[in-house]
Amino acid sequence: MxxxxxxxxxxxxxxxxxxxxxxxxxxxxxxxxxxxxxxxxxxxxxxxxxxxxxxxxxxxxxxxxxxxxxxxxxxxxxxxxIAPYAGTATGQYSDLKEVLDEAVSRLPEIQRSVLLLRDYEGYNYKEIEEITGLNESQVKVYIYRARQFLMQYIGTIEAVI
Amino acid sequence: MRINADNYEIYALDYLEGTLAQELVAPFVLFLAENPDIAELLNYMRELPLPTSQNGKPANFSYLTKNINTLTISESNFDEMCIAFHEGDLDTAMQQNLLAYINGNPKKQNIFSKYRQARLNPDKSEVFEGKKMLKKRTSADTGIRRIALISTFAAAASLATLFMFRNTNPVTQPSVISSVAVDHKKVPALIIPDTATVAEKIKITENLKKVSHFSKTQVNNKPTMLAVVDTASDNDDGIIIISSLVPRSMRIENIYLQREIASINPQINLTGQKTLSEPAFRNPIREKGVNIYAKASQITINDVIQTSINGINNMVEGDLRFESQTDERGRLTEFALSSETFNIKRKIGSN
Structure with missing residues (x-):
């Protein structure tokens, strides 16, 4: 270049x-x-x-x-x-973004990284594999686990609110 | 693969969930025994409730080893299907199947929607503020910026000359060689050697900024001028003066090197404007034994610039050329700076 x-x-x-x-x-x-x-x-x-x-x-x-x-x-x-996630959340949130920010901060480091590469930069599984050194299946599993955690966290917050 | 601090995370979650391959369990336990801090972290994580699927069992995403588009949608894999839908992993037929499944199970709509919400969007207001510092000058930039740097050339060449008089051995390490007086102010000066790598130069630059910050030296009430002569440049004329360290607002008229040059180093051989073209002057290193001084009042800014150009060319075997016009009082009114790759002409005051 x-x-x-x-x-x-x-x-x-x-x-x-x-x-x-x-x-x-x-x-x-x-x-x-x-x-x-x-x-x-x-x-x-x-x-x-x-x-x-x-x-x-x-x-x-x-x-x-x-x-x-x-x-x-x-x-x-x-x-x-790492703040313990006890299945409930008591923080004050004004919108979904704040909820997601909190949830992301509670993800394991590797899940957070692959999820951010996926959502922020739009990388596909193969590209994330190259960046992180994980294999493609691992990337998929981490993204799916992270996604499931976020969904459950959103649900928990909704229940609290 | 040997489990170590660089790859243990790949196995950690499987270990915590009890799904780590049998042959890896013993090596992983051994690794934890050798790394108590990581073992402590995993013990902590073990106490955290892991995300579970809707039926309360740990999510294992078993389809990842199969083709999800061949599965039948069920209660047990509904979460996986929702995620796969939003990740774009489902083919058209399976997407329609999933939507039909949700229509037949209205309670699932909420879960499906939450997965859609579980996507992250970057906050565009968070930006990296130091982009300007990261950028490098191109050859085109170099040509343009030379106008602002002519004043620096003067100092740089003088410094180079000063350095060479003091030590004719090749430079092997970057070092602050001297303080140089500019307009009665002391300014640190530094030469980066031919052998410096780019990384070293960046580090040196950062250090110089700190020096500048702490020294609080000013020239004409402007920030400190630090002259950095980079003789290892791959640029067109073989020299880079790191301009970020030089106040760009400093104009030629503000440099009073011609008043100070004799005091910078009495060994510099200035013979005055009329004799600048003498061969002896073109190579001050060879002529350092000559001990002829010009009176400060006889030296013009034109002389200083020409001296600088000579010094730079001398140092790097460059081909910089400088031509100028002056008014009746000897003040610089127009100049042209050129090399094989660029030619800049400017009138003083025209910017």
């Missing part, structure tokens, strides 16, 4: 990558770091990366950078962030 195409990648994909990472990490500063690291890595080998494959390359890099960051900060911190 050329420098102009690299800049186009920044313009077109940086926001999407940032949103994807932010939704996973829920920390804007760390998310910015991941985006910067991702583009730094692309820049170091931009001449080797085909522009047509750049989006996939970026999301793959961002995903693995994020996973590395999570692991570096110890799994224990992830544990701290």
């Amino acid at each position: 050329t420098i102009a195409e690299y800049n186009l990648c920044v313009e077109q994909f940086a926001d999407g990558i940032y949103r994807f990472i932010l939704k996973n990490l829920r920390d804007s500063e760390q998310s910015r770091d991941v985006v910067q690291e991702t583009y730094t890595r692309l820049w170091t080998r931009y001449t080797d990366v085909n522009f047509d494959k750049a989006k996939s390359y970026l999301f793959t890099t961002a995903y693995h950078t994020m996973i590395d960051m999570i692991r570096r900060e110890k799994t224990v911190t992830v544990l701290d962030e």
Whole structure:
């Protein structure tokens, strides 16, 4: 790819990558770091990366950078962030988006990632397989489990409201 | 496959649900024994109620190993069918079958609708603010931005010359070589060596920004000017001066290097405007033993720019050319900067 195409990648994909990472990490500063690291890595080998494959390359890099960051900060911190889901919810919600945001935050990390790639970026199972390193069946199972969890969470909130 | 910290999540849920393949159970348990923090996390997750299907049994999505479009819709696979419908995994015939099934079971309509709602939409108001910083200059940009950078060329070349006088050995590590006086203000200066990788340059740039932030040095009440000479450029003329570190509002007239250049390094051989074309001056490294100084009052901005261009060309064997016109008072009124790949002409004040 050329420098102009690299800049186009920044313009077109940086926001999407940032949103994807932010939704996973829920920390804007760390998310910015991941985006910067991702583009730094692309820049170091931009001449080797085909522009047509750049989006996939970026999301793959961002995903693995994020996973590395999570692991570096110890799994224990992830544990701290997981609020137990006891089958009921008592939060105050004003709309469906807030309900879904809450539900997504309670998903296991891997389910959340594949679901966000699916819904935010419209990736198909095969593409998610390439980004995450899972196999296609695993991607499907995680998406289906996540979808079922979201549906049940919506139902629980409706019952509370 | 060996279970490790990078892939354990693939097996974790199956393990928690008791569906992990028998031959993997022992390795997974061993892995947990070796990683107590992860074991602790899984124990925690084990206490969380797992999502269940409508009949209360854990969802196993058994059809995923089969073709869902060949199954018969039933109570036990209704959830899977709803998800598959919204994921676009059902063929037309199966979609119609599912809708017919729902029509025959009105209570299922609510579940079907909730699956439709269980889709995420990105919040477009969340944007990455640093896109400008991530972008790189193209050759076209480089040509245009040189107009704003002519002033920096002066400092950069002077710095380069300064560096070369002090140390003629090849540069192998990036380092702050000196503080340089610009308009009576001290400004950090740095040369990035030929061997620096792109990643190193980015890191150096970030560090320089911090230096700039903390030093609070100002030039003519403008932010600190940090001159960065990148001799490893793959750009057209072989040199990049990282312009983001230079205030673009700084105009040629605001640079008073000509008043300071002698004080930057007394070894710089300025012989005055009339003798700038002398061969000896074109290669200040060779002529460092020559000790001729020009009075500051005799040096014009034109001289400084020309000196800079010479210095840059000298450093990188470049072909930058600079031509200018001055008014009766010797002030720069028009200039042209060119190389093999670009040619810029501007009148001063015309922007």
